[in-house]
Amino acid sequence: MRRGLNTxxxxxxxxxxxxxxxxxxxTPNFLNLQTLAVNASQVSTIAIVAxxxxxxxxxxxxxxxxxxxMAVAGALAPILFLSDxxxxxxGVGLAAAIVLPLCAAALCGLFNGTLISLVGVQPIIATLIFFIxxxxxxxxxxNGNLQTFNNPSFAWLGxxxxxxxxxxxxxxxxxxxxIAWTVRRTVYGRYLLAIGGNERAALLAGVPVTRVKMVTYVISATLAGLAGLMVVAINSAADAARIGQLMELDAIAASVVGGAALSGGRAPILGTLLGAVFIQLMHYTLVANGVPDEATLIVTAGIIxxxxxxxRERRV
Known part of the structure; x- marks a missing residue:
């Protein structure tokens, strides 16, 4: 397995x-510092969610x-610091606009984890519920409105x-x-990989499967909430209809390209980071050279x- 991951x-x-x-x-101006900074910002958002x-x-x-x-957390932040x-x-409003949206995101993850771990709903169905x-x-x-603001302290995050x-x-x-240290060095990391490798065997071995799964979905949602705050901070505006739109596709692509197996049991964190760089660079290359945004979705799906x-070929 290690050799396959290295390859x-x-x-x-x-x-x-x-x-x-x-x-x-x-690509014109690719090595321009502004271009590199924009790409670094986009990579960071994808990487955090991935x-x-x-x-x-x-x-x-x-x-x-x-x-x-991302949309929920990103929409909540301006509501808090723009309120009376x-x-x-x-000062307190700014802190609340960061902490409370992250808490809300964690609750979203807890909702997903509860449906999956306690109710027994399949992950794709449970998370599709909140997707909708x-x-x-x-x-x-x-209220379906674009929220614009001028808050330099919050915008600094983006x-x-x-x-x-x-x-x-x-x-x-x-x-x-x-996260790399957590996966490699902690009990949670060992439990996580054991569950993904063989959930039934992990359960019989005494692994707290329900708890580990719930924590995992909470972590995923909290990181997504953080990414949502960053997107809003970059734009100094929150558009609930567009924040995080199709981010799940980029995150899955970055993870799988980086070496994560959809069957579970592997968490290549460095690979995920490089996968996020690859996905963003691929998007940028296509758009900067005149390819429509819609076509990049087809390419991303093809990469997955x-x-x-x-x-599959490696397992055969």
């Missing part, structure tokens, strides 16, 4: 190198609700720079390190199909 990682690095060389050759998706996939599940969770209370207490209802909840919260790298990039890198086929 896939090398292949992904080669593919990234080819994309980089291609962009340097044909990290949670990788944990869910490692458990043998799937999370289709991440885009809707938030304006009267700007979550965005509706976000639109009801905002537009700030530290040592030349976007704040989101530092957060994404920190999360990669934390190829990655799943390669996994």
């Amino acid at each position: 896939r990682l090398i292949g992904l690095i080669v593919a990234l190198a080819v994309l980089l060389v291609l962009n340097v050759a044909i 990290l949670g998706m990788t944990l869910v996939i490692a458990s043998g599940g799937i999370d289709l609700s991440v885009g809707a969770v 209370w938030g304006v009267a207490h700007p 209802s979550g965005r509706g909840i976000a639109q009801v919260m905002t 537009t700030g720079r530290v040592l030349g790298l976007p704040v989101q990039g530092w957060i994404a890198l920190a999360l990669v390190l934390i 199909i190829v990655a799943v086929w390669l996994q």
Whole structure:
């Protein structure tokens, strides 16, 4: 298994190198610092959501609700700091606009985890429920209106720079390190991979399957909520109809391209990060060279199909 993962990682690095060389050759201003910063911001958002998706996939599940969770968290933040209370207490209002949306996102994950672990609903159905209802909840919260704001402190989460790298990039890198350590070094990580490898055997071995699954969906939703806050901060606006739209597709693609097996049991965190870079760079390459946005969806779907086929070939 380790050899297979290393081979896939090398292949992904080669593919990234080819994309980089291609962009340097044909894409105008690709090496411009502003272009690199924009791509880094987009990669960070995909990577953060994909990290949670990788944990869910490692458990043998799937999370289709991440885009809707992003919409809920992203819509809630401006409501809080633009309220009369938030304006009267700007410091506390800003803190609430970060903490409470993350708590709301965690509750969304708890909802998914409860349906899956306690009620016994299949993950694809359980998360599809919130995929549909979550965005509706976000639109009801905002009355379907675009929320614009001018809050430099909150916007720093999306537009700030530290040592030349976007704040989101530092957060994404920190999360990669934390989650990689968690998967490799903690009891939770061992339980997670055991459940994804063989849930029945894990249950008979005394692994708290219900608890681990619920925690995993809570983590996935919380990371999606964080990504939603970042998107809103970047744009200084919250559009509940568009925040996180189709992010579940990018997150699944980044995870699978990075080496996660849809059958569960693997959580390649570094691969997920590189997968997020690949997906964003592929999007950018197509759009920057005149390919319509709609076509990038077809390409992304094709990448997932190829990655799943390669996994099947290795099992045969």
